[in-house]
Each structure stands twice: as structure tokens, then as C-alpha cells.
Amino acid sequence: xxxxxxxxxxxxxxxxxxxxxxxxxxxxxxxxxxxxxxxxxxxxxxxxxxxxxxxxxxxxxxxxxxxxxxxxxxxxxxxxxxxxxxxxxxxxxxxxxxxxxxxxxxxxxxxxxxxxxxxxxxxxxxxxxxxxxxxxxxxxxxxxxxxxxxxxxxxxxxxxxxxxxxxxxxxxxxxxxxxxxxxxxxxxxxxxxxxxxxxxxxx
Amino acid sequence: xxxxxxxxxxxxxxxxxxxxxxxxxxxxxxxxxxxxxxxxxxxxxxxxxxxxxxxxxxxxxxxxxxxxxxxxxxxxxxxxxxxxxxxxxxxxxxxxxxxxxxxxxxxxxxxxxxxxxxxxxxxxxxxxxxxxxxxxxxxxxxxxxxxxxxxxxxxxxxxxxxxxxxxxxxxxxxxxxxxxxxxxxxxxxxxxxxxxxxxxxxxxxxxxxxxxxxxxxxxxxxxxxxxxxxxxxxxxxxxxxxxxxxxxxxxxxxxxxxxxxxxxxxxxxxxxxxxxxxxxxxxxxxxxxxxxxxxxxxxxxxxxxxxxxxxxxxxxxxxxxxxxxxxxxxxxxxxxxxxxxxxxxxxxxxxxxxxxxxxxxxxxxxxxxxxxxxxxxxxxxxxxxxxxxxxxxxxxxxxxxxxxxxxxxxxxxxxxxxxxxxxxxxxxxxxxxxxxxxxxxxxxxxxxxxxxxxxxxxxxxxx
Numbered sequence: 001x002x003x004x005x006x007x008x009x010x011x012x013x014x015x016x017x018x019x020x021x022x023x024x025x026x027x028x029x030x031x032x033x034x035x036x037x038x039x040x041x042x043x044x045x046x047x048x049x050x051x052x053x054x055x056x057x058x059x060x061x062x063x064x065x066x067x068x069x070x071x072x073x074x075x076x077x078x079x080x081x082x083x084x085x086x087x088x089x090x091x092x093x094x095x096x097x098x099x100x101x102x103x104x105x106x107x108x109x110x111x112x113x114x115x116x117x118x119x120x121x122x123x124x125x126x127x128x129x130x131x132x133x134x135x136x137x138x139x140x141x142x143x144x145x146x147x148x149x150x151x152x153x154x155x156x157x158x159x160x161x162x163x164x165x166x167x168x169x170x171x172x173x174x175x176x177x178x179x180x181x182x183x184x185x186x187x188x189x190x191x192x193x194x195x196x197x198x199x200x201x202x203x
Numbered sequence: 204x205x206x207x208x209x210x211x212x213x214x215x216x217x218x219x220x221x222x223x224x225x226x227x228x229x230x231x232x233x234x235x236x237x238x239x240x241x242x243x244x245x246x247x248x249x250x251x252x253x254x255x256x257x258x259x260x261x262x263x264x265x266x267x268x269x270x271x272x273x274x275x276x277x278x279x280x281x282x283x284x285x286x287x288x289x290x291x292x293x294x295x296x297x298x299x300x301x302x303x304x305x306x307x308x309x310x311x312x313x314x315x316x317x318x319x320x321x322x323x324x325x326x327x328x329x330x331x332x333x334x335x336x337x338x339x340x341x342x343x344x345x346x347x348x349x350x351x352x353x354x355x356x357x358x359x360x361x362x363x364x365x366x367x368x369x370x371x372x373x374x375x376x377x378x379x380x381x382x383x384x385x386x387x388x389x390x391x392x393x394x395x396x397x398x399x400x401x402x403x404x405x406x407x408x409x410x411x412x413x414x415x416x417x418x419x420x421x422x423x424x425x426x427x428x429x430x431x432x433x434x435x436x437x438x439x440x441x442x443x444x445x446x447x448x449x450x451x452x453x454x455x456x457x458x459x460x461x462x463x464x465x466x467x468x469x470x471x472x473x474x475x476x477x478x479x480x481x482x483x484x485x486x487x488x489x490x491x492x493x494x495x496x497x498x499x500x501x502x503x504x505x506x507x508x509x510x511x512x513x514x515x516x517x518x519x520x521x522x523x524x525x526x527x528x529x530x531x532x533x534x535x536x537x538x539x540x541x542x543x544x545x546x547x548x549x550x551x552x553x554x555x556x557x558x559x560x561x562x563x564x565x566x567x568x569x570x571x572x573x574x575x576x577x578x579x580x581x582x583x584x585x586x587x588x589x590x591x592x593x594x595x596x597x598x599x600x601x602x603x604x605x606x607x608x609x610x611x612x613x614x615x616x617x618x619x620x621x622x623x624x625x626x627x628x629x630x631x632x633x634x635x636x637x638x639x640x641x642x643x644x645x646x647x648x649x650x651x652x653x654x655x656x657x658x659x660x661x662x663x664x665x666x
Contacts, residue, residue, distance in 0.1 A: 017515070019397055019497040023626045029608035032282055034240040034289040046628045077398045077431060081626060082605075083333040084238055085349040106402050106433055107333055111349035163365065165222035176351075177251065180359045183218070183226065187361060190217040190228060200454035200462045201230050201326065 002116025004173040008097045009140045012150070013062040013069030014131035020074050021081030022108060026090040027052075028082075039090035062135075063094070071098040071139040073131045076124075079108025088115045098141050100148070102127050113166040116173060120148060120160045129153065143170055204472040207438050208369055208404045211344040211469070215327045220363045227364045231258055231321055232356045233312050233330035234299070237265035240290035242331060242353035243297060253357045256298040260321055262312040263287055263304045266607055269570045269597030275305050279600070280608035297357075308451075310573020310599045313337040313425065313541040318575050320450025324439035324466045329356055334541050334623065335434075336427045340420035341447060342439030342469050347428060367433035370403035370479040371471075374411040376486045381656055383551070384419035385543060385621070385640040387411070388426035389491035393501035395481065400432035403479055406471060407437050411485035417446040418547045425542045429498040429623055438470040492528050492619075492653060493638040495520060496627045504643060504655060505529050519627055520635050521615065528637065528653045535618035536567040536648035537630070538641050539597070540604040543621035544572025548641040549580050552621075553588040555645035555656050561593030562651025566612065570597035592649070606631040619647040 029052075030042025041055075048063055050056045057064045062072075072091070078101035079087060088111045091099070099112070100120045112119045118141065122130075130139070130150055137152040146167075148158045168174050180187075195202050205213075217226040234242065239261060246253065253259065266286050268277040278284040287304065294301050302308050308319055313334050316322040324342035329335065331353040338345035348362070356362055378387065392399065405427055412420070420437050427435035437443070444466055447453050454462045493501040494508045495516040502508065505527070508517070512524045522531075538544075538552050549571060561567045569589045571577035577599055580586055586596050603611065604622040606629065612618055614633025621644050622629075625636040639647075642656040 019499075021497075021624070021626045023605070023624070023629055027628060028237075028605050029280065031237070031607075032285075034244055034286060036241060036245070046632060052632065080397065080429075080431065081333065081624060083331055083347040083349055085241075085331070085351060086238075088349075103398055106431065107347050107349060111351065114349065114351040163223055165220070165224050165363070165365075168222065176363055177249075177355050177358045180220075180226065180355065180361060180363065184359075186218055187226070187228075187359065191360075194228060198325075198462075198465065200458040203454070203458060 001173045001175045005097065005116050005118060005143055005170050007140070007142045007144070008070065009138050010070030010097060011066055011068045012071045012073055012130060012134045012137055012139045013066040014073040014135050015062050016073065016075055016131040018075035019077045019080055022079055022084050022087035023081055025079065025087035026084065031084070031086050036089045037093060039086055040093035043090040043094045066136055070095050071100060072096050073127060074099065074101045075127070076102040078104050080105035083107045085111045088112050088117055092117050098139070100127060100130060113169050114176070116170060118143060118170055122158060122160060126158055143167065204474050204476070206369055206471040206475045206477065207406055207436055207469060208344070211325065211327070212366055214325070215344070217361060224363045224365050227327060227362050229329050229356045229360055229362055230326040231260065231328045232353065233316055233321070233328065234259065234261045234294065234353065235264050235312050235332060236286040236290035238331040238350050239353060240286055240293055242350040242357060243290070243293035246354050246357050247293060247296070251358045253297040253299065254360050258360070259299045259357065260316070261290060261294040261299050261301045262315060263290070263302065263309060264311045265601045267304050267600040269600050269602040271596065271598060273304070273598045279602070283607060307574055310575065311541045311544060311601055313421070314544055314572035314576065317341060317421065317447070318450065318573060320447055320453030323447050323453060323462070324443060325469055329353070329362060333428045334425050336432065337421050337425035337541055339427070339434050339436040340417060340424040341443050342437060342466065344434070344436065346434040367402060367404040368478040370400060370405045370481065371477040372405055372407050372481045372483065373409040374407065374483050374485050375409045376484045377411055377414055378485045378488060381642065382488050382490060383640040384415060384422040385426070386491045387485065387488050388423050389493065389498060389501045389638060390488045391483065392426065392430050392498045393491065395430070397429060397497050397499035398431040400427065400430040401479065402431060402433050404433045405435040407435060412437060413440065416547060417442055418545045421545065422542055426623055439466050490640060490643055490655070492643060493625045494522060494528055496625055498623070498625060498638060501638065502528070504639070529655065531617065531653045533565060533619055533647055533652055534616040535612045536565060536644050537603045537618060537620040537622065538568070538644050539570035539572060539602050540622040541572065542623040543641045544570065544576065546576050546579050548621065549576065549585050552641040552645035553585045555642055555649060556588050556592040556594070559592055559649045561648045565648055565651055567594040567648040568597060568603055569594045570602035571599050573599050594648070603630055605629055606634070619644045619653060
């Protein structure tokens, strides 16, 4: 399971476009093994490299301009598209810990929580302000208090929403599988009743 | 007064999982080699067993070669065979049924699962694949998940989930001649934006949905994820019952009678309240083509690209604001995928191809969504129609819907495609994808440029 994340202070990098899909985050051609690791190199391969084959860098791409970026700032619907959890694994392996966006793709959002990568949704105006002013600057995020501060915007602080279960997953590095296995009795009782109600599901 | 989603949710709700989440029973888990293998592997590494392999199915679809006469382990990209081999081994170790590359039922998971009766009305069906929402067309509560969630289902038979908000989309009237479910989906996404469904579970209803064949409904629900929906649902009616009845793994005999009685209850009560609603007159919808790199960047075939179009996107696509798509030269045409790889899609395209030839310089490829689709198409002689026109006729799988390495269209090539995503690089580095319905793809392949389907062909067939 991922390491618990209580707070983070890291360098912001802005990729301020809408609909950054998981095909961009990790192109399918960069998924080369049945593995959760070995993906950082392929992160944003289509944008990060002038030539993906030889790995010649495109200097103006944010992760090349700011290779220490750990707080990625983006637009609407970040992580839309394919369900591939490899997108989250690639971001995490590269060193991204927080993604601040105007909105997220649903499956990607859930995948983040299970891998200790915190997705923070903020109003569009706030995201634009961070992107415009804070690139290369430190952003501080406190998961426990659900607040975010940017050193480049003095006095600026924002609260963000995170549901209680996701918060526990992030804070404690919780393993949902083991949590649910504790409910084996409850599940078995449900199935016994369900089998009587809907036998065709079990035959 | 409860909605269809409420009913399906309650039926599968094992209990309160705390923090606003429910523990939901999963009736069927579908895996494929691209994202399913890793779930099986992680579980095995943790020493956890698969709790009920009989309710899991593994499909080989994503990375399999579509070359005619492909080998059992042959991938369509260099090194891809490791996904086939490892997933096969892991699924087999876990005792999970494999619909393997050479299985007579092989196909894209969202095409083959309905054909096999694995996805049924009232079932919860999960798959680590975003287009799992397709199966809502049958009245199954189905949504795409990540690999970690698939692992959770493998180990526990359940998922921790938060009940989504709900949206009803009522499509009144009827779709015009030559206007398909794909056009309806693209139209909705273009009008309301790629995040328009706002993470809601959509229920499609209205006269245009009632009139829509089940295969069209699968296409419509397939595209729900491109609309940022949690999933999509259509209340199962007689058409849906007829579609699933007598499928190989569908209930039979007394079980069928019980199941059918249950299916009758699967509808939203009159007066049900939804969090959001969209009303649309189907008559407004015309054939659609995407111009950009998000499905929301779509216009009516024959219309001009909006003047407000994003310059970055225009540059990638090699287009300019105000330009018309019709008449734009193409280098590629692809028919297939979980969106438009079913028999009716192939028939629609074939009507444009009879007695015609693919234009010089266009690589045109048709890959049926499953072996059953392929077989049925061949029984009707459609393979000859495609091949004589100059199309390649491939072995079933996801094929050119997404690029996974190896040879594909050249950078900058313009491709008209019956698939679901026009994302940058989706069909290959620099490839420019235009989404449309299969008739538009076929007509464009023949014309050598983005083109309206021939009216004569449409009228002949009374579409």
C-alpha cells in the first residue's frame, strides 16, 4: 500500500489545459510490462519528449522546465478517458504527490486515492491564479486540515473537499481489501439471501 | 418513488461501508489482458485467493493482433505478447474462465460479454475498463474501475462505492434517416461538454431510446464515459429481454422465468426525481464528426469549425477555425471498436461500399468487435463487400482504436474512425482522428475525404 500522506510542501508545475486524458499521462505504448512500476519514464511521453523513441527532451514542457514538480496544476476533467491505473502509478513514480485541477475524470480520481496521490479540486479562478503566479514556487497542502497555501500568494489559503473514506485512505495508506475482508461474515449473509432471491446469478 | 439506479443499488447493497460509502455486491467481474493481468498479479503477490472465480471472466482483446490468421500469442505491438501470456497464466492459476485469443467467443469485452449472456439486466458488472458503461444498455449496473478496485472485487466479491448523483436524459421524437446512436452521443457531448454529465449515473429514456435497437443502445451507453458520466442505464424492455434470452450463459428454464419476472421490475417509477435532467428532441441530431482532440470538439457533418476553437488543438489537427470538414482529404479509415464494431455497424458501413472502391492513398481497416460478429458478417457476405472495396478485414479485438506501439498511420495522417476517442496520439503519434458513425467512415474511405454517406445507398436500404 502507498505511504501515508499527511501534508506536503512541493514545487508547483502548471499544465493548464482541459481534458488531459490518461492516454496523454501514460500513452499505451509506454505500458510495457504487467507491472505497477517502470512507468515514470513514459509519463507524458508524447509531450515530454521531442522524440519519444530516443527520449530527447522537449525543453519547454513543464516537467522538463520544472523537473522537481510534485504539485501538478491543471484544468477541467483531468484524467478523463481510459481507466488505466497506470496513469496514477506513472505520476506517483515520477514524484507527483498532489494534483490541483478544476475537475477530474471519475475513475482517475478514485485511482488516485488508492495510491496516495491527492487530487484537489478548486474553483477555476483559484486554479488559474496558482498557474499564473506559482509555477516553480512551493505549494503547501495539509490533508488533515484540508487546506492549501501558496507561498507566492501571501495570505492566500483555500479549503478543499475530500470525502471521509478517501481522506482515511490517503492519511493512513489504508488497504481497502483487508478492511473489506473483515466483513466476510456480512458478505456471506448477504449472498445467502441474494442466492435465494436471484438464484440465476449464482448458477 | 425510486429510480432504476436506486433499485439496482439497493438490490446489491450489502451494507454501510462507512464514510458515506456502501459495500456493493458485484455479480460479474470482467478482466482483460491490459489492466486485468496486473490486478491478478498483485493479488497473487499478496497471497490472497480469488474468492469466486466462477463469477469472473477474462477476455483477450486490447493488445491482440488483428492480422488475418494471427497466432495464439500474437500481439499487435512489439512486446505486447507478455500481456497475453501473463494474463493467461494468472487467470488460469486462479481458475478463471478465459475467452482466449483463439476462443470462438473471443472479442472486445463489451461486445462479447452481452453476446455470451455474461452481462444481463439487473446484474452489477465491473471491469477495469472505462467503456464498461456500455453494458448499461441492457439494464445492468456496470461501470469502469481501476485495477486496484478489480483486485478488491477479486478478493471480496464486492466494491466499496459511493452512490452517484443521477441524471435523466430524455430523447423525444425520432432520429432522422442516416442518424445513428453514435451521432446522438457525439451531439450530446458537443452540446454539453466532455464533463457535461457531471459524474452522474445517466438514465436514457424517451421515444428515440425506445425505438433504438439494442446494439445502438450499447453504442450510446458506451460513449457515456466520454461525457464524464459515472455510468449509463437504459431500463430493459422486451427488446433487451429478447437480446439476452438464449445467450449461452443466460439463465434457462425455470431460472429464466424467475429472471424475467425480476427484469420486469427494472424501471424507474413514474414521478422519480433526478438530480439533473436533459431534454433533447432527436430531430435536432444530424450526422456528427469530431474536429478536435476531445469528443466535445464535434460538429455536424457539413458545419464549420467554431471560430472560438482552441488554437493548440487546431494546430495538432492541422485545421483552422471556420474551416469545413467535408472534403478534407484523409489517409485512413477505421471501422470497429466497442463503440461501433457490432453487426449492425458493419452492415451500415457495407451499404456505402457495395460496388465502390476505397480511394487511392487511403488505408481502410474493418475489425469486427468479436468472432461472432465476424462469423455472422461473413455468413452475410459482408467480408466480401469490405474486401472487394479495398478494406482490410481483421481478426477481432480493440485493434486501431488505440495505438500501443508498432506500425500505424503516419504522424499527421488524418483518419476517420468509428471509435470513441479522438485524443491526441490515440491512434498513433501525431495521428489526427475524426470520430464519426460507421456510414460516414465508409463513405469517407470511398471519397478519399470526409464525406456524407451516399443518399442512394441509404434510401435503397430504407435506413
